[in-house]
Amino acid sequence: MSPILQLENITKNFPGVKALDNVRFEVYAGEVHALLGENGAGKSTLIKIISGVYRPDSGTIMVDGTPVQINNPREAQARGIATIYQELLLYPELTVAENIFMGHAPRTRFGAIDWAEMSRRAKDILASLNIHDLDVRRKVGTLTVGNRQRVEIAKALSQNARILIMDEPTAALTEADVVRLFDIVRLLRSRGVGVIYISHRLEEVFELADRVTVLRDGQYVDTRLVAETTRDDLISMMVGRTIDNLFPKLPAEIGAPVLEVRDLVRQPMTRGVSFTLRAGEIVGLAGLVGSGRSEVAQVIFGIWPAESGQVLLDGKPVHIKSPEQAMKLGIAYVPEDRGTQGLIRKMRVRENISLAVLRQLSAYGFISPRKELNLASDSIQQFNIRAYSPEQIANKLSGGNQQKVVVSKWLASRPRVLIMDEPTRGIDVGAKAEIHRLMSELAQRGLAILMISSELPEIVGMSDRVLVMRGGRIVAEYQREEATQEQIVAAMMSETFVTVNGS
Amino acid sequence: MATQSLAQPAAVRRGPLYAARSILGTQEGVLAISLIALIVTVGLINPRFVAERNLTNILQGYAYIAVAAIGVSMVIISGNIDISTGSLVGVLATISGTLAVNGVPIWLTWVLPVFVGMLVGAFNGFLVAYLRIPAIVVTLGMLSILKGGLISVTSGAWISNLPDGYHLAQMRLLGIPMPIYFMVVLTILAALWLRYSATGRAIYAVGGNAEAARLSGISERRIIMTVFILNGMFVGIAAILFATQLSIIQSTVPPNLELLIITASVVGGVSILGGTGTVIGSTLAAVLLSAIGSALVFVNISPYWLRAVQGVLILATVLADLLRRRRQRL
Numbered sequence: 102m103s104p105i106l107q108l109e110n111i112t113k114n115f116p117g118v119k120a121l122d123n124v125r126f127e128v129y130a131g132e133v134h135a136l137l138g139e140n141g142a143g144k145s146t147l148i149k150i151i152s153g154v155y156r157p158d159s160g161t162i163m164v165d166g167t168p169v170q171i172n173n174p175r176e177a178q179a180r181g182i183a184t185i186y187q188e189l190l191l192y193p194e195l196t197v198a199e200n201i202f203m204g205h206a207p208r209t210r211f212g213a214i215d216w217a218e219m220s221r222r223a224k225d226i227l228a229s230l231n232i233h234d235l236d237v238r239r240k241v242g243t244l245t246v247g248n249r250q251r252v253e254i255a256k257a258l259s260q261n262a263r264i265l266i267m268d269e270p271t272a273a274l275t276e277a278d279v280v281r282l283f284d285i286v287r288l289l290r291s292r293g294v295g296v297i298y299i300s301h302r303l304e305e306v307f308e309l310a311d312r313v314t315v316l317r318d319g320q321y322v323d324t325r326l327v328a329e330t331t332r333d334d335l336i337s338m339m340v341g342r343t344i345d346n347l348f349p350k351l352p353a354e355i356g357a358p359v360l361e362v363r364d365l366v367r368q369p370m371t372r373g374v375s376f377t378l379r380a381g382e383i384v385g386l387a388g389l390v391g392s393g394r395s396e397v398a399q400v401i402f403g404i405w406p407a408e409s410g411q412v413l414l415d416g417k418p419v420h421i422k423s424p425e426q427a428m429k430l431g432i433a434y435v436p437e438d439r440g441t442q443g444l445i446r447k448m449r450v451r452e453n454i455s456l457a458v459l460r461q462l463s464a465y466g467f468i469s470p471r472k473e474l475n476l477a478s479d480s481i482q483q484f485n486i487r488a489y490s491p492e493q494i495a496n497k498l499s500g501g502n503q504q505k506v507v508v509s510k511w512l513a514s515r516p517r518v519l520i521m522d523e524p525t526r527g528i529d530v531g532a533k534a535e536i537h538r539l540m541s542e543l544a545q546r547g548l549a550i551l552m553i554s555s556e557l558p559e560i561v562g563m564s565d566r567v568l569v570m571r572g573g574r575i576v577a578e579y580q581r582e583e584a585t586q587e588q589i590v591a592a593m594m595s596e597t598f599v600t601v602n603g604s
Numbered sequence: 605m606a607t608q609s610l611a612q613p614a615a616v617r618r619g620p621l622y623a624a625r626s627i628l629g630t631q632e633g634v635l636a637i638s639l640i641a642l643i644v645t646v647g648l649i650n651p652r653f654v655a656e657r658n659l660t661n662i663l664q665g666y667a668y669i670a671v672a673a674i675g676v677s678m679v680i681i682s683g684n685i686d687i688s689t690g691s692l693v694g695v696l697a698t699i700s701g702t703l704a705v706n707g708v709p710i711w712l713t714w715v716l717p718v719f720v721g722m723l724v725g726a727f728n729g730f731l732v733a734y735l736r737i738p739a740i741v742v743t744l745g746m747l748s749i750l751k752g753g754l755i756s757v758t759s760g761a762w763i764s765n766l767p768d769g770y771h772l773a774q775m776r777l778l779g780i781p782m783p784i785y786f787m788v789v790l791t792i793l794a795a796l797w798l799r800y801s802a803t804g805r806a807i808y809a810v811g812g813n814a815e816a817a818r819l820s821g822i823s824e825r826r827i828i829m830t831v832f833i834l835n836g837m838f839v840g841i842a843a844i845l846f847a848t849q850l851s852i853i854q855s856t857v858p859p860n861l862e863l864l865i866i867t868a869s870v871v872g873g874v875s876i877l878g879g880t881g882t883v884i885g886s887t888l889a890a891v892l893l894s895a896i897g898s899a900l901v902f903v904n905i906s907p908y909w910l911r912a913v914q915g916v917l918i919l920a921t922v923l924a925d926l927l928r929r930r931r932q933r934l
Binding site: 402404423424425428429434436441442443444445446447448452455456457459460462463466467468470510514 | 800801802803805806808809812813815816817818819820821822823879880
């Protein structure tokens with residue numbers, strides 16, 4: 102029997118990143134095939150290629166053994182490939198039946214929509230999934246997340262999907278919904294549908310999947326039968342990432358505690374977080390996307406003020422209600438998304454660098470052009486920013502240089518605590534090493550650094566101490582000497598598949 | 605490119621051709637050159653167009669629009685919009701005239717409406733900044749309130765019998781009409797302030813990327829309040845220039861005045877998406893619009909075409925901006 106879907110030698114490049122490199126993957130009818138990998142391993146790119154959102158740079162895609170080209174999502178649908186994304190793509194103002202038949206509603210002889218037929222068929226499809234408690238005339242916007250997901254699945258079946266891609270389908274579900282979802286997936290498998298199942302929760306893979314393929318850094322690692330593999334096997338396959346591109350961390354003297362966080366709470370993502378950050382120390386904060394890593398940083402920085410708990414700076418309690426206030430106290434936050442939160446693309450390099458310290462550069466409300474230019478020129482030199490002039494528009498720089506501009510903006514305010522969220526994501530190897538060198542030097546000068554990162558080599562390579570978050574809490578802590586990628590991944594992945602419930 | 609030394613200005617480095625290109629690369633440069641080209645061309649067709657008297661008329665005619673456009677440009681640069689300025693000009697002009705005919709000291713009839721304008725601006729700003737209502741909705745509401753209120757109170761009647769010494773816009777200094785001074789001086793002051801003050805920079809930052817600005821410690825609310833209050837002030841000054849230019853005050857302001865003001869901003873290179881543009885540009889655009897209106901008369905084209913020409917200018921400017929943006933991948 103040949104696979105219903107087979108991908109060979111798939112390569113996809115994005116500017117500066119090789120997202121997929123010679124990846125292979127196949128799905129048989131009546132199989133649940135799990136796709137595993139860390140954040141950024143290439144899973145999303147792969148499913149976007151299968152569902153026609155991206156086109157591969159090279160490689161072949163075969164459906165039922167015939168090579169095909171999938172140019173857009175519509176063509177993927179026509180070949181029986183349906184995708185259920187994490188963010189469900191339904192129309193909240195339309196009914197269940199309308200959503201299921203969006204784009205291919207049954208027609209009467211006169212070309213008008215046959216509402217009766219549509220309701221009847223929608224009910225049939227839901228019934229075939231053992232769903233009998235869903236009124237097809239209800240507006241989708243009024244349904245729970247679990248029910249909306251069932252509508253998505255019904256929609257896929259109404260288009261005769263034979264290959265169903267599910268991207269982290271349990272991320273937002275309650276326990277009862279997860280159980281029902283698994284029943285539906287098993288039902289589909291028994292009917293010969295090939296299911297591609299993406300999840301960060303290893304328990305789900307063992308409970309549901311027949312085979313599992315692991316990707317790492319855009320490369321194919323291996324495909325195994327789930328029955329013949331173990332949790333530890335999968336973890337070691339996921340984490341064997343190379344670390345030779347890192348700048349070696351320089352030793353720094355670790356001093357007194359600068360930032361102490363006690364039982365910090367801000368629902369729903371920060372649920373009682375405590376840790377201490379010392380002068381000269383780099384603390385790595387690891388966790389899956391959605392574990393609450395960035396949210397903790399944003400609570401400390403005052404973007405979402407804490408509901409309860411305590412933050413101490415130099416042993417003194419402080420109440421931070423806004424970024425402005427956090428900055429005055431000497432905390433800086435280099436946000437995760439350079440494009441939307443860090444850089445003002447239309448502005449010049451000079452204007453971006455001075456943005457957080459306008460007041461210090463001004464007298465009587467006017468910015469001193471000389472001071473501002475000096476700051477910009479010094480930063481360009483110190484951080485080796487490759488801009489032809491401080492007057493260059495920031496958007497024209499490469500990703501790595503944009504990141505250096507954002508970092509220098511924050512260092513201009515001379516902080517004592519620096520929080521960096523994904524400091525090297527999406528930038529080239531050279532710029533990465535330079536940012537790492539910079540972090541090392543800043544720590545040597547006594548700055549306390551909290552580094553959030555999805556890249557385990559970066560976490561293990563740069564941190565004096567590693568904290569691991571899951572479900573809005575810190576669940577593990579390792580000293581530099583004892584931290585290994587395997588341990589961290591094991592702590593990141595949940596023990597049971599219902600740690601974070603949608604409330 | 606990376607090996608070039610850092611301190612030299614770009615034009616020195618690249619020679620005169622680059623300098624010419626960089627002038628044409630800015631909206632202000634394009635407007636200045638278009639204005640000169642228009643004046644020369646129409647002047648050759650009809651020499652009376654370039655008579656001193658007509659050139660003065662061109663500068664004076666839309667001076668109040670240029671002044672209002674300074675404020676509106678600031679609002680648009682901050683990522684917001686104000687579509688109520690036309691009605692506000694009408695209301696403030698009527699307040700000024702009513703005070704004047706009732707014997708209030710003349711300087712007060714000039715100053716009080718400006719304060720009322722700032723109050724209205726503060727109210728708009730409050731709704732946008734603190735209640736998070738989109739600016740277009742807030743000012744659409746304000747437009748109706750002001751326009752409806754004005755017509756109800758005045759019943760459309762004109763104000764006449766204005767006292768001597770009231771007509772600020774008719775006064776001259778060294779032979780040049782006052783509105784021209786207002787336009788030039790306010791434009792230069794506002795341009796310097798926007799370019800060199802910390803608040804001016806923050807206005808561009810909020811319009812360019814509100815979240816990044818907020819994370820950099822800039823108070824978005826304070827900036828939005830500031831631009832709306834300043835906008836109220838500039839619209840107030842524009843209203844005084846409008847009220848004092850004729851011997852009567854029409855409570856019916858030119859229809860679509862707010863759109864003409866926004867046109868000046870947009871044609872002047874202020875991006876409707878926020879974050880870029882200058883008030884020099886918007887003032888040059890106001891003068892250009894005024895010159896086009898006058899030119900149509902001098903080459904015997906029906907002035908009704910003026911609206912169509914304005915429309916073409918808006919589309920051409922936005923298109924040029926779009927192409928520039930695409931080239932820079934903004």
